[in-house]
Amino acid sequence: MHLLASSSSIPMATTRATSTLLLLLLLVSATWAASAPTTSRARNVITHVKGFQGRLPFHLETGYVEVDNTNTVELFYYFIQSERSPADDPLILWITGGPGCSALSGLLFEIGPLKFDVAGYTEGFPQLFYFQDSWTKVSNVIFLDAPVGTGFSYAREEQGYNVTLTQTGQQLVVFLTKWLGDHPEFASNPLYIGGDSYSGYTVPVTALQIANDDDARARLNLKGYLVGNAATDVKYDSGGKVPFMHGMGLISDEMYEAARSSCRGDYVSTPTNADCANALQAISMATFAINPVHILEPICGFALRGRAMPETTMDQRLRLGLPVECRDNGYRLSYLWADDPEVRATLGIHEGSIASWSRCTALPLFRHDVDSAIPYHAELTQRGYRALVYNGDHDLDMTFVGTQQWIRTLGYNVVTAWRPWYSNRQVAGFTTVYDHNLTFATVKGGGHTAPEYRPKECLDMLDRWTSPAGEL
DSSP states (O other): OOSSOOTTTHHHHHHHHHHHHHHHHHHHHHHHHHHSOSOOOOOEEESOOTTSOSSOSSOEEEEEEEEETTTTEEEEEEEEOOSSOTTTSOEEEEEOSTTTBOHHHIIIIIISSEEEOOTTOOSSSOOEEEOSSOGGGTSEEEEEOOSTTSTTOEESSGGGGOOBHHHHHHHHHHHHHHHHHHOGGGTTSOEEEEEETTHHHHHHHHHHHHHHOHHHHHHSOEEEEEEESOOOOHHHHTTTHHHHHHHTTSSOHHHHHHHHHHHTTOOSSOOSSHHHHHHHHHHHHHHTTSOTTOTTSOOOOOOOOOTTSOOOOHHHHHOOOSOTTOTHHHHHHHHHHHTOHHHHHHHTOOTTTOSSOOSBOOOTTOBOOOSOSHHHHHHHHHTTOEEEEEEETTOSSSOHHHHHHHHHTTOOOEEEEEEEEEETTEEEEEEEEETTTEEEEEETTOOSSHHHHOHHHHHHHHHHHTSSSOOO
C-alpha cells in the first residue's frame, strides 16, 4: 500500500471530490427550494390612508392570495400586527359573517383599530380615527374577505364563484398555508380561527379541515377557535327565539304559554295545528318592529348593496339622512371610503376586479352544504382544540338561549358552573366552562356582533381566553 498517491492520480481524485461536492450542494439547494414558499410576493405595507390624519399608529398590510389556480380565485386580506408583542401574541384569522359580509366591516365596526367619525360627519369624505379597544392590541389579526365574491375577493372565471361552504373551508386552509409561507415569522404563533354570525359554520368547518389534513396540521399551529353569536343549526338558532323573547319581556306569559303548549316546544317546523300557527303569528305581529340584532336599538334600515344594484349618486351617498344613534350611518360611510379611487390604490385593489364594493353582498352561486355545525364542534373539542363560544345577550337573531341548547346536546360535563365575569371591575357577562376545553360566555348588553356593542369587554374576554390561564 502506498501512503502517497502518484502525481498522475492526484488530478483525477481532485476532480472526483469536486464533482461530489457540487452534487451535494445541488441536492441541498434543491431540498431547500422544495421546502421554501412557492411564491414571494412583495408586501403592501400601508402607513397612510385617506381620511386618517397622519401616520397609522399600527402595522397594516393588504394583499391577495390565490387559492384556486384553475379559476384564479384571489382572496383579499387586511393584516394588522399586534400592538403588544407580534412575535408572541396569537394569530387570528377572522371571517366576518353573512355569508358575504366584508372583512372591512369586521375591521371598522367590530374588532379593528379604525373607526369612522360618525358623530362629527356632516358631508364630504368620511374621516377615520384610531380606536383603542381593538383586538389588535393583544393579537395579530388577518381580516379575510371570504367566501370568494365577498368584499374585494374575486375570481377571474365565473365558475370560481360556484363554491360550497366546505370548498370555502378548503380554500381558507390553502390561504393560511400560503400566507404563512410568505410570513414565516408568524408560523410558530398560536393560531386561532374566529368569526361571528354565519361564520359559526365557516370557522369550525375550516378548523376541522386543518385538523384532518396531515400537511396543514404540520404547517399550521392551530390551537383552537372562537365564534360569536354563531349560526350553528337552524333547530336551535331559530328554536331559541320564542323563549328568548319571553325571557326578555317582548311577549307576554300568555303568548309564550300558548305557543309552548300548542307547538310542543317546536318553533321551527311548519305548524301541525291551527293553534300553533295562530300562536306564532301573534308573536310575529307583536315583535316585527323589534331590531333583531339588538333588541334595544332602533331599526334604521340596512346598508347593503348587491353587485347588480344601481349606483346612487355621490350627493345621495354624502347625505346620511338617519338619526345620529343609527349604526347604519357608519355602514353607509364605508361605501364612500371603500369605493374611493385613492383608497383602492392604497389598498392595492386589482384594477377591474370589483366594480362597486359592498359591506354585505348576496352570493348567488355560493351553496350551503352543512346542515349542522354541532358535529364539527364535538370532534374539534374532543381532539383537544380549545373553543370559545360567546353571545351578545341582546341579539334576537342568534340567541344565547339557542346557543346553550345546542351546547347541551354535546353532553359535556360542567367544569366551572355559571358565574359572572368582569371587565373594569363590572359584570361584563356570564360564563360556563365545560370539559374538552369549551368555554361559553355571554356579553352583557351586546348585540349580534358583540364587540361592536361592547368593545372593551370583548377585548378583555379575548385577552384572558388566549392567555396561559385561559379563563375569563
